[in-house]
Amino acid sequence: MGAETEVYDVLGIGIGPFNLGMAALVENVAEIQGVFLDENEAFEWHGGMLLDGTSLQVPFLADLVTMADPKSPYSFLQYLQEKDRLYAFYFYEKFHIPRLEYNDYCQWAAEKLSSCRFGRRVTNVSFLEEGRLYKVEAVRSNAETPEYYYARHIVTGTGTKPSLPLWAEKGEDVCHSADYRYRRKELLQKKSITVAGSGQSAAEVFLDLLKKRPEYGYRLHWYTRSSGFFPMEYSKLGLEHFSPEYISYFYHLDSYTKEQLLQKQNLLYKGISADTIAAVYDELYEQTIGGASEDIILQANTEVMNTERTLAGKMKLFLKKINYGTEYTEETEGLIAATGYQPSPQPFLRGIEASLRRDNHGRLQIDEKYRAVQTEKNHHVFIQNGEMHTHGVGAPDLGLGAHRNAVIINQIADREVYPVRSKNVFQQFEREKTGVFA
Template sequence: MDRLAREQILDVIGVGIGPFNLGLAALLEKTDCRSIFFDRKDQFDWHPGMLLEGTTLQVPFMADAVTMVDPTSRFSFLNYLHEHNRLYRFYFFEKFLIPRTEYNHYCQWVASQLPQLQFGCEVENIEQTEEGYYRVTVYCQKEKERKTYHTKHVVVGVGTRPYVPDKFQNVLGDRVFHSGQYLTKRDNILNANSITVIGSGQSAAEIFHDLLLKQPEHDYQLNWFTRSKGFYPMEYSKLGLEHFSPDYTRYFYRLPKEKKKEVLSKQALLYKGISFKTIADIYELLYERTVGNKVLNVHLQALTELVSIEEWDHLYRLTLYQHEQEKSHQLNSDVVILATGYHPYIPDCLQGIKHIVDWDEDGQLVIQENYKVKLNKEGQNHIFVQNGELHTHGVGAPDLGLGAFRNATIINQLAGKEIYQTYEKNVFQQFGL
């Protein structure tokens, strides 16, 4: 590879532009690293199907793209407010948890100032060259053109994707769909005779509450089932929140692999429960609607798993199993909303380097403590992962509050020196001996 070609080699290419790679791009501004980030979407849009009015982030506003490692950055949420003449309004708002719609608008504001972000461009393949660099093939939808780039490092930040169990895939459509599509489908389902929500997390609760608010205008039967033991709140105590810290991530990473699996299986309520406020809003609305012993057209039931969905006479027949009673029953519903969560996945573009990547026995990437994918050949150029390391780094992997820390860790390695200071001790408690 001649000198001119070497000068055209980028320092880093980002695959996907979600909140984490957006933060990486923003924090790279204080370095000399040459970067490009690609996303197949036309613009930044964070879970557009769940941007319900009245919903908030479940983390404080400081979990923006930059603040937790660079509070003086021009890309901070507070500077966003300043630039939009909203500082006093936010000051009187007196809340740490900001509207979800405003977080999305903030991210779009950050994205609009970063020319290295290329939307409408899908990374199709990544290969390693003989010199050890990465050849990245990208298809740009607007130009209808396929382009090739070379880079020293790649940061994969494709995040997670909606998960629907295989047994329900064949009935997905306009009236059976994942919660991530709720806002795009809502207007078309409100005239149904019955709507059933499946799931136990925040998304299921927010959708149920939204439908409960609209029920008097449309008079549908509203059901909510979860296989969980109850409609439980997410852990939100001060010391419990310390699990979403670099300290706990460091502790968890050093646990044996089998112990990690065991620990993760018991931590669901650290990040999968319902906020206290949403539970209270639902209960208070149910209470008010039953004044005078009025009977509601509402059914809530825990410990009940959706076993099957069958299309039947223009309806959907649901088979449900109550675990403690060990009994099944059937229910007909016009609409079924599956709030069945999101799962990490291996993007197809990694197929070209599959042979140089280390995989564990479960088919997952082996990710080192510094967020590098472990490769089976030595080299100076690396693949990093954002929000794909739950199995190695623990519950903090998808947490917005740890995004800036992870990006600082990655950037310090890209730059070969400390650009952003990170701290060893961040919490009051000690994890482990």
């Protein structure tokens, strides 16, 4: 390492909302010099689902910084001010902003932050005993030789990738909902389209296709193996599960109890918003004036078991009615698999794999302060949105991103840069401690 090489206090791998928020929050912290790398050429947040009329599922206060630093120059309100939209938003009178605008806001912040460097794919992280530093290797999209960065701490924020079951092999006639906007033009030319899956993404894709059906005339089916098209839990006390207190409560449970709880909490984060359900129903009502349409089917308790392509170029779906156990087939020309996401692989960690601790499922062990448990105690690998198994349902929630970043930044700076308050909600989540509940 030459004398001219800069040593960063923190290096972020991946620039999604969480690491982008980290970059914004450390921008004016004198003792922290950060750099953030991403393999994409520019910021885009779930581009394939940036549909007109869709809204963020958390309030606008869940921006990159506000819940840790309301005075930050990178807040959503500051973005509105600079875009000359503050009064427009004032008269808009909505707490939940358009998803397109959230993406535009994040792009605005990314362009302002010189620490964010796109078009750089991290290929390896190693630890140099001499110098006690992480060495990060990255490859630029327009260069053959790698770049090297040196940092005292690493924070990963590589997010998730679409999860496709075996029956949804990609092809001309099938795509994951994450690619829907990119594939919509060709899908609209089909004579029959099927949406498989449950949750908000499935509902938004179905609604978008439903609105266009009168113009294009295709048959439209929506199957889900869930027991119904149910709304996400959005009561005010239910939302308190996305709080620092609940994170602390969940973290101190034993592993078995955590797994059991997560299986019961799907509707806290996997349901459909009540507004989207209402919009689907209203559109169905208007399209069936004068008589029900046999070309529109919504069916719960139905699982796609397999698919095969027919000689006629269509796709045969092998379906199972879960409650009856009966199986049957349907044909479709287009299939959208709204089958969720899974953590993105992090092969770049192979250089420090020997120092990392994993559980019986191969997942990183992560301590309460978001540090991957490893033998190196003073130079940490922090984890963003990869700790649901240890910290609970709030891991992917945008509203907790600034809180998690505050906890991480305070550790890197070794002082309280941003206050982390212990009392934020009205209800008490019991945590047993030396015979009493805290």
